[in-house]
Amino acid sequence: xxxxxxxxxxxxAESSTRPDLPASYLDLLSSLIRSPSVVGAEHSFFRxxxxxLEERGAKVTWYEGVLVAQGxxxxxxxxxxxxxxxGLICTGPNEFQYAAFVAGARSDLLGNSVDEQLMRKILGRYxxxxxxxxxxxxxxxxxxxxxxxxxxxxxxxNLIFELNGMEHLVAGTPVAFVDKVKVTEEALVGxxxxxxxxxxxxxxxxxxxxxxxxxxxxxxxxxSWRYLLEWFRRFGGSTNQLIVVDTSPYPSLExxxxxxxxxxxxxxxxxxxxxxxxxxxxLCEQHGINYQFKDKxxxxxxxxxxxxxxxxxxxxxxxxxxxIAASNGLVDGTTLQIPxxxxxxxxxxxxxxxxxxxxKILSKLSNIPA
Numbered sequence: 001x002x003x004x005x006x007x008x009x010x011x012x013a014e015s016s017t018r019p020d021l022p023a024s025y026l027d028l029l030s031s032l033i034r035s036p037s038v039v040g041a042e043h044s045f046f047r048x049x050x051x052x053l054e055e056r057g058a059k060v061t062w063y064e065g066v067l068v069a070q071g072x073x074x075x076x077x078x079x080x081x082x083x084x085x086x087g088l089i090c091t092g093p094n095e096f097q098y099a100a101f102v103a104g105a106r107s108d109l110l111g112n113s114v115d116e117q118l119m120r121k122i123l124g125r126y127x128x129x130x131x132x133x134x135x136x137x138x139x140x141x142x143x144x145x146x147x148x149x150x151x152x153x154x155x156x157x158n159l160i161f162e163l164n165g166m167e168h169l170v171a172g173t174p175v176a177f178v179d180k181v182k183v184t185e186e187a188l189v190g191x192x193x194x195x196x197x198x199x200x201x202x203x204x205x206x207x208x209x210x211x212x213x214x215x216x217x218x219x220x221x222x223x224s225w226r227y228l229l230e231w232f233r234r235f236g237g238s239t240n241q242l243i244v245v246d247t248s249p250y251p252s253l254e255x256x257x258x259x260x261x262x263x264x265x266x267x268x269x270x271x272x273x274x275x276x277x278x279x280x281x282x283l284c285e286q287h288g289i290n291y292q293f294k295d296k297x298x299x300x301x302x303x304x305x306x307x308x309x310x311x312x313x314x315x316x317x318x319x320x321x322x323x324i325a326a327s328n329g330l331v332d333g334t335t336l337q338i339p340x341x342x343x344x345x346x347x348x349x350x351x352x353x354x355x356x357x358x359x360k361i362l363s364k365l366s367n368i369p370a
Contacts, residue, residue, distance in 0.1 A: 002150060016362040018185060018186075018352060019352040019353050019355070019356040020356070021355055021356055021359070022203065022205060022359070024203065025092055025199060025200065025203040025359065026181075026183065028052065028199050028202060028203055029179050029181050029188070029195065029196065029199040030180065030360070032045075032048070032049075032052075032195050032198070032199050032202075033179055033180060033181045033190050033191065033195050034179065034180055034190075035048050035128060035139065036085075036087070036132075036134050036139065036176035037083050037084055037085050037176075037195070038084070038085065038086070038087030038088070038089065038099045038136075038174040038175065038176050039083070039084040039085070039086065039099040039100045039103045039217075039220045039221050040089065040099055040100075040102065040103035040141050040174070040217075040218060040221065041087075041089070041099070041134075041136035041174035041219055042083055042084050042136075042217040042318060043136050043137045043219070044134065044135070044136060044137060044138055044139030044348070045139075046062060046067050046083070046215070046217075047138075047139070047324075048066065048139070049067055049083065049198075049202065049215055050062065050067065050309040051203060052202050053067075053069045053202060056202065056205035056206045056215075057071070057072070057205060058070065058071060058205050060077070063227065063230075063231060064227060064230075065217045065223070065224065065226070065227030065230075066214055066215065066216050066217065066224075066227040066228055066230075066231055067083075067206065067214070067215040068210070068212065068213070068214055068215075068231065069080075069201075069213045069215070070211070070212045070213075071209055071210030071211055071212075072210045073210040073211060074210075074211060074212045075211075075212070075237070076210060076211045076367075077211035077212070077243070077366055078211060078212045078213070078214070078240065078241065078242045078243065078333075079201055079204075079211070079212075079213050079214070079242075079243050079244075079245055079362070080213070080214040080215075080216060080220045080228060080242055080243070080244045080245070080319065081194055081197045081198040081201050081214075081215055081216070081244070081245050081246065082194050082198075082215070082216045082217070082218075082219030082220070082224050082246070082319060083194065083195070083198050083215045083216065083217065084194075084217055084218055084219055084220050084221075084224075085176070085177075085191055085193065085194070085195065085220075086098070086099065086100060086177075086191070086193075086220060086344055087099050087131075087174060087175055087176045087177060088131065088174070088175040089102050089173070089174055089175065090166075090169045090170065090171050090172060090173040090175065091102075091135070091171055091172075092171055093167070094162055094163065094166065094167050095160060095161075095162070095310070096160070096161040096162070096163060096166070096175060097158060097159060097160060097161065098122060098159050098161075099174065100220040100221050101158065101159065101161075101221075103213070103218055103220075103221035103223070104218075104221035104222055105224065112153070112287075118327070119152055119158075119159045120152075122148075122150075122159060123150050123151070123159065124164075125128055125145060125344070125345055126147050126150070126177070126346075127145050127149075128146055128147060128149070129146065129177055129178070129346065130144065130145075130146050130177070130178040131144070131145055131146065131147060131166070131175050131176065131177055131178060132144040132145075132175065132176060132178055132254075133145075133165060133166060133169050133171075133173050133174065133175045133176075134174060134175075134176065134328055135173075136172075136173075136174050138343055139350065142169065142173060143163030143165065143166060143168065143169070144165060145163045145164050145166040146163065146164050146165065147161055147162075147163055148161075148162045148163055148164045149161070149162050150162070155296075155361065158207070160265075162236075163175070177191060179191045179346055184349075186253070186257070186351060186352060187253060187349040187350055187351050187352060188349070188350045188352065188355060189342075189347055189348070189349045189350075190346065190347070190348065191345070191346050191348060192340060192348040192349075192350055193246070193340070193343065193344060193348060194219070194245075194247060196247060196338060196340075196355070197245040197246060197247065197338060198215060200245070200355075200358060200359055200362060201213045201215070201245070201362075204274065204360070204362055204363065204366060204368070207363060207368045207369065208368045208369075209366050209368060210366070213273050214228055214231070214242075216228055216319070219319055222317075222322075224319050225319050225322035225323040226325065226326075227279055228319070228323055228331075229323050229326055229327055229331065232327065232331050233327075233330065236330060236331065238330075239330075239332065240330065240331045240333075240365055241273060241276055241328075241332055241333050242323070242331055242332070242333035243276070243280075243333055243334060243335065243336055243365070244318065244319050244333065244334075244335045244336075244337050245335070245337065245338075245358075245362075246318070246319070246335065246337050246338075247337060247338050247339075247340045247343070247348065247350065248262040248294055248337035248338065248339050248340065249340060249343030249344075250339050250340065250341050251341065252341050253341040253342075253351070256339040256340055256341045256349070256350075256351055256354070257339075257351045257353070257354075258290075258292070258339075259277070259290050259291055259292035259293045259339055259354075260284075260287060260289045260290045260291060260339075260351075260353055260354050260357035260358075261284060261290075261292075261336060261337065261338065261339070261354060261357055261358060261361065261369040262292055262293075262294050262335075262336075262338070262339050262368060263277060263280055263281065263284075263290065263291050263292070263293050263294070263334070263335065263336065263337075263339035264293060264294050264295050264320075264334065264335045265277060265293055265295050265296070266295050266315065266317070266321070267295065267315050267316050267317060267318045267320070267321035268314050268315045268316060268317050268321065269317055269318070269321030269322050269324070269325045270320075270321040270322075270324035270325040271324075272321070272324065272332075272333065272335065273332045273333050273334050276333055276334045279365075280334065280336060280361065280365075280370055283361055283364050283365065284357075284361065287360060287361070289357045289360070289361065290350075292339075294337070295315050297317075298313055298314075298315055298316070302311060317353070318335055320333055320334065320335045336358070336361065336362075338350050338354045338355060338358050339351065339354055342349070365368075
């Protein structure tokens with residue numbers, strides 16, 4: 001069943017029994033979520049990914065900004081997940097900035113300032129949260145503290161954090177949020193974007209995956225598609241069908257639970273591959289998995305907003321849309337996403353039924369048993 005409007009509700013996403021996720025997947029997710037991967041400082045996480053993938057039989061090649069893992073039939077199917085998570089970066093004595101803004105050069109100095117509304121939303125998002133610093137290449141521990149306060153600097157029009165216990169750090173040191181995955185009766189909870197789907201891709205190699213996977217850096221800074229496109233321009237064929245996996249935000253867990261998975265026909269940048277999207281639809285319907293097209297969901301919301309005199313929301317900008325728009329036909333594909341609530345917080349929640357459905361569809365696409 002497909003849900004397309006904001007008001008669409010389906011009982012098929014509810015289950016009378018708690019879904020059973022593979023224990024090996026949960027163990028891997030629990031391990032990866034405790035390994036730091038702050039935007040712009042992902043090297044140590046790439047090292048951990050390389051080990052986990054090679055232990056599962058993958059051939060791993062590391063390029064700037066992207067780790068490529070391949071099986072014995074690399075052209076059979078291609079998945080991509082970004083591995084960066086939000087955090088802070090030291091920019092001076094007891095001064096820390098939002099890492100995604102620094103990595104993306106988002107400041108008034110370049111006429112590319114961050115929207116004040118977004119800064120104010122982030123301002124109260126991480127109050128008093130525990131954090132820890134690490135050396136970006138090795139991942140070596142550099143100390144632990146808490147966020148004392150955050151404010152918008154009037155001179156730089158940029159978001160500044162001050163931390164307790166981190167006065168010894170030097171500029172350039174990344175600071176991650178202390179986190180672990182929690183399993184409730186209905187959801188996985190933690191800083192899930194995007195370690196949730198990256199862990200699922202690694203898990204597939206354990207199940208016999210033979211295609212190609214990409215793990216990209218700096219997606220939260222809007223740069224990951226560049227690293228991916230560079231690989232395709234060097235190694236890709238005339239056509240490359242790619243499926244980008246990620247989480248997709250909803251206002252509440254109850255709304256997120258109204259669909260198992262999220263698909264897209266398009267985003268703000270490009271129209272996605274219709275044939276590959278239809279294949280996902282067919283697989284979902286074949287296995288009784290409820291899905292929603294996010295672009296239709298946003299368009300339905302916008303129709304209501306405009307009718308009430310409001311301003312429409314953007315369709316969103318995804319890694320898939322960016323690479324389609326920039327590749328001049330070299331790379332095409334679509335997205336497969338897990339609906340979540342609490343987006344970009346330490347309590348992002350993904351319904352268990354959605355994670356189970358996600359792993360099942362990935363397995364079917366890859367011709368391996370779920």
